[in-house]
Amino acid sequence: MSLRIFEQRYTRMVKEACGSESGFVICMLNSQGNKDLNEHIYPIGTYVNVVDFNLLDDGLLGVTVEGVRCVRITNIKTEADGLRIGDCEMTAPWEFTATKELLYPMDKKLEEIFKRYPEVNSLYETTNFDDPIWVINRWLELLPVDAEKKQEFLQENDCSKIVQYLSGLVE
Known part of the structure; x- marks a missing residue:
């Protein structure tokens, strides 16, 4: 940033x-x-x-x-x-215990955004679309989610709630 x-x-x-x-x-x-x-x-x-x-x-x-x-x-x-x-x-980092397939199509749609918008891609030195936590964090940064909702997700021990929430938005 x-x-x-x-x-x-x-x-x-x-x-x-x-x-x-x-x-x-x-x-x-x-x-x-x-x-x-x-x-x-x-x-x-x-x-x-x-x-x-x-x-x-x-x-x-x-x-x-x-x-x-x-x-x-x-x-x-x-x-x-x-x-x-x-x-x-x-705080303890989120754990992703589900299979990577649970992130589909979030991972692929994020990759499309990075390809289509060079200004987004330029924000990151490297990309890691195979890392579920990296993908989840990028979506949380990019989507207009209010601070209270983000705080709610960030206080969770795992990322299952945010994955459910993002799945509904991205699909």
């Missing part, structure tokens, strides 16, 4: 992430949650590493990040500059 960093708090976040060779977490926001109590931040986020950065034509910092793992976020505090920090615990 490419980001344009323009707020001081996020410049600090990127600087700290690069300086310590660690990353940061990107979260989904809940418009119904209380912002003062940090309840507007959903509990599952994506831990990312900075893979590239550059100065953009408009003078802003451009940062490219790569998702590493889902994390559960707790104890969110707001620092003086507005940057929010919290405790993060890596």
